[in-house]
Amino acid sequence: AKKKIAVPGVGEHPLQYNYSFWYSRRTPGRPASTQSYESNIRQIGSFASVEQFWRFYSHMIRPGDLTGHSDFHLFKEGIKPMWEDDANKQGGKWIIRLRKGLASRCWENLILAMLGEQFMVGEEICGAVVSVRFQEDIISIWNKTASDQATTARIRDTLRRVLNLPPNTIMEYKTHTDSINF
């Protein structure tokens, strides 16, 4: 069923873009094929204003409290959090691996920067993901054009600033075509 497009309520503070939250969890023992990925991902809902964002976010479990192999995705409304989406096909992502205990704070700082348009890269941002794993957690931010080095450099520099990470934190850029081939 087609989801209703979100609109800001009266007196609320509109965002530059509407966004949708998604949640996915890997079923143990299943291969990670495209089909099973798509069937394991659920849209939580969409929002158009700062206040609507908080209404969702305040009721969501913090990434650091998730167990098992799970992900939260926050993407612009209309973009699926998948490589195959037209907005992502030519794109890539910055990946930051986090030791356990940092995911909740880093995820919040990352999505607040995205919602508040702190990256200053025009239409380039597609969405962000936090992936909870056994040994470590991973946050990533996806953009449309992997070949645009000025954009990817600006995203990296903004990430460093808004996440306030230790200077030795490793940041890795991966194009989605690399991920597909891998």
Place this chain on the structure above:
Amino acid sequence: GTRIIYDRKFLLDRRNSPIAQ
């Protein structure tokens, strides 16, 4: 056009505004 830019503090301050409850 004009972009709608919010800093972290502005967003956090809206968290407990009556309209968000």
